[in-house]
Amino acid sequence: MAFSNGGSLMETDNHKKREGEGEDEEEDPFLAFIEYARSVISPEEDEDPSGNEEGYNGAGWSWIASRILKTCISYSSGVTAAILLSDLSQAWSEQRRVGGSKKRPEIIDQMKRKHRRAKLPNTVTIDSIYEKNFLSLSSVLEAVVVDAHVLPGTNIYMLTLGDYWSSNTIDLYLHRRYYDLVDPPNGILKKAREIFLTGCYLRTAKEGCGSPRLLPTEYLVILLDEDLxxxxxxxxxxxxxxxxxxxxxxxxxxxxxxxxxxxxxxxxxxxxxxxxxxxxxxxxxxxxxxxxxxxxxxxxxxxxxxxxxxxxxxxxxxxxxxxxxxxxxxxxxxxxxxxxxxxxxxxxxPFVQHEEQVCLSSTQNRTQGSKLHAAADPTQGPKVSQVSLPCDSQGSIDFSNYPFQLFVADLHGKMTGISLYGVVRDVFRERETAGVIFLLKLEDSTGSIWAKLHFSQSWSLGRVSVGHTAYISGLTCSKTKQDRFELSWCETDDGASFINLSCLPALVNSSCLHKLSRLSDLSSRRNSMHICRVWIDQVDHCHVTTRFSHAPCGHFVKEMPSGAVECSFCHCDCDSEVVMRAFYLKLTLADKNTKIFAWCTGQTAMELLQISPDEFYELSEDEQVMYPSSLENERFIVALVNCKRQAVHGSRDSQTPEADAVSWEITRALKCE
Incomplete structure (x- = not known):
């Protein structure tokens, strides 16, 4: 197989833009909306006035991008700017919520100044318990003891707990196995002691007490500070x-x-x-x-x-x-x-995650600086020069909350939590390794890089092909012994997601995330996705056939010499897999000025032909031949991508049946009424 040396697959092809090229290239509307949304929900007052962003509390670029895409998935018929901004603002408010009007205990405010520990994954806040009147057994409370006392007339110990993110406090009935630790005067469970606890049942106010309380739990850990x-x-x-x-x-x-x-x-x-x-x-x-x-x-x-x-x-x-x-x-x-x-x-x-100052690269300064500080004098350049990011004990820096968009040119060793946005230039399965691993080449405006995608059982991302625009989060970048970058992604990791924007149903009907292009624009901007208003033309040249495709990945299957049926993309035996009939459609699209020849398959072809593959297959041969004539001059909004594979020597070990396709693929289509 070509590229049998894994290291060569990870070789980064950084070809930075030439001076002045950026001005000629049209801005991506999706990226522009992210920056606009960022300015709305994270105004300038959230930032450190020193310009050092060490105290930055705004929403990170990847958080906004992920949230927008999740909303698009939820609203498959399309979204508006108002829907997206409303969802973003609500989600961001919930994330930053400080609770009710009660004043946070002074002892917590004093301790918060030196609090540098990262939150545990299942942590909930006391304010959220009051808001939802609910607490799951697996939830974690990272609490500070505000007070410890005995209930009058009993020998029952009660702890009053607060946390660093809430203004409310809540009482906990202490489990008897910890009574020897709270007994004054030398008890360790006293005011200002930090504890972690889980497995708590919530006794709500409806059940007879004046306010919610936590019932005793055995699962409590007491925090110690070696500096005390x-x-x-x-x-x-x-x-x-x-x-x-x-x-x-x-x-x-x-x-x-x-x-x-x-x-x-x-x-x-x-x-x-x-x-x-x-x-x-x-x-x-x-x-x-x-x-x-x-x-x-x-x-x-x-x-x-x-x-x-x-x-x-x-x-x-x-x-x-x-x-x-x-x-x-x-x-x-x-x-x-x-x-x-x-x-x-x-x-x-607790392990305290250290932070490292990361200087902004020229990429962020060039593309983000003026947008972040719209009110600033653009001639002064960006105010922000560096950010503080968490760093683990191995020196890997977590970029999951990085304020700006990361580009291929920004990648270096020991990076985790990376999010990238770009165009798929190649994708195929690595067949000579254990496990299910696919290799994907992603390109943005600064360069391209190969990534290894690790799946627990099989490909699970739906149809992804050359020319599609993708957003990938949860990537890790490391450097090999051969001094090359290695990018990897695992579908089971926290924060890992892969969203194919080109195939999002909401995309063609969300005007806030795209700008309509003319077909004549395609030749000058071949590297991006285009949304065009077109009609079907020259039906005599419309080619419609049906083939079988592998449902999980949407690629066609082929019969092997042995008689077995194999997916041309996953290279798995499809005899026991879900195989369905699908269209392979080639047709001419036209607008007022230009015509192009394009192809499609799957749901997109069904939308254009307005018939299912099974229904079409049941038609007589004459009816199948005549069917396209009923579509002439039908108008659609379509998403078009350049699916022509780059000429990279030996980049694939086999070609799929789509390899004979024309240069343009229709990835989504919506009929105009």
Whole structure:
């Protein structure tokens, strides 16, 4: 197969625009609307007046782009600028909501100044609990103890909790396993202590109490700060005398209590052990200061505890249950495993994600600066020169909340959370590797790059082909030993999405996201998608046939010499896959000045022909020949892309049946009434 060396596939082709070329190229209406929406929902007052964006609180480019596209998917008949801006404003307000009118406790305001920790994935705010009057068991509360007291006339402890994002507080009935930690005067669960908790039931006001309260939960983790003297003394005195190597069979059998301190190296996915009656299990790999590894196991309802911890954090386990592997049903080579027992208490020193100052490239300065600060004097250039982005322990920088659009020319090693917008120049399956991997070449105005798309089972993105415009989020860029860039994407990763704009049903009917082109414009701007108002012409030259296509990807299937049916794109055996009849249509489109020859398939061909492939197939041969004549002068709004494959030596190991198609593909069509 061509490009058998994976490294060469990832070679970036950065051909930056020549001076002055940008002025001749028409602006993409979709990108222009993103910038307009950004100026509406993130006005200048959100930005740091110093121009350094370290305190930037506005909406990132990829957040806005993703939200617009999700709305377009929801409104398949089309959207207006008002619909999009309303949805964006509401979503952004919810994300930034500060809650009711109550004043946030002063202790939280004091602590917030040094709060640099990233939110856990399932975190909800106290304000949102009040708004929805609901709390799921898997939700996480990242709380600060505002007060701890005993309910009058009882021995029941109550904690009043606040958080960094809410103005409301909420009371928690403390679980009795933590009573020894709150008992004054030396209790650790006191005012200004941070805790994580999950598995909470909400007792609402309707059930007899004056305000919502949280019922006791066993699943609570107490946060420690190594920079505080009291916490540092606690860690040293209680957790540093034992190590994983000090655990012994005799000690375990004699009921010795261990207090252990280790770094969280990894957290496994949820496992279902069918051989054990469907038991649920999560495995957390811990590494102590001596480099010894041990597994910490969570079972069944305990697995939600994993929502409270993160890789890189330090976990302190007081009195964990220690299972001797040889005496249990555990299939492991480890001598011991730790478990969350009835007496176990957990403490956490959270991994604090560092931030790195990222200077804006000339790409952002050129294309974004003047738009971001519309009120500024354009002769002064952009105010923003750099932004602060989170950086993990391996030095990878997360660009998921980057304020501006990223281009191919901006890519470098150790980048995560990348979103790119561009034109597909090639796409095919890599057949000589394990797993389901497709290679896709994406091009924008600054260059092109190959990306590896990893799928868990099979292609799941619908029809994607050469010339289509795509938005991809959740990309990771790294540098290989050969000093080349490698771009990868996995459909199961958080934040991963792939949206084919060329095939979006809403696109042709959303005037705020496109600008109508004439067919004569196509020759001068061949690299973009065009929305045109046309009619069908020269029906004598209209070619209509039906073929079978692979439903998941929309590409035609072919019969192999062995008699098996294979997808020309996925290269999978389609005997057990969903195969359906589809049109292969070639026809002439015309407007007042120009005519072009184009082709299409799938739903687009059905929209143009106004008949299904199965219905057409049932017509007699004479009726099939005569059918196109009924379409002459029918008017449509169509999306057109240049589907001509670039001449790249050996870029594919086989050609699909569409390879004989003409240069223009109709990706969407809407009949004009």
């Amino acid at each position: 003297d009291d916490d540092a003394i606690l860690i040293g005195a209680q957790f540093c005398s034992d190590s994983f190597s000090s655990i012994s069979h005799d000690g375990v059998k004699n009921g010795v209590s261990y207090s252990l301190y280790a770094r969280i190296e990894s957290i496994s996915s949820l496992e279902i052990l069918e051989q054990c009656g469907g038991l649920q299990r999560k495995q957390i790999t811990l590494v102590d200061n001596d480099g010894v590894k041990l597994r910490f196991l969570l079972w069944n309802e305990q697995v939600i505890l994993a929502n409270l911890i993160s890789v890189g954090s330090m976990l302190a386990l007081d009195r964990p249950y220690i299972a001797i592997a040889a005496e249990s049903a555990l299939e492991t080579s480890d001598e011991f495993c730790l478990e969350y027992g009835t007496a176990t208490q957990l403490y956490l020193v």
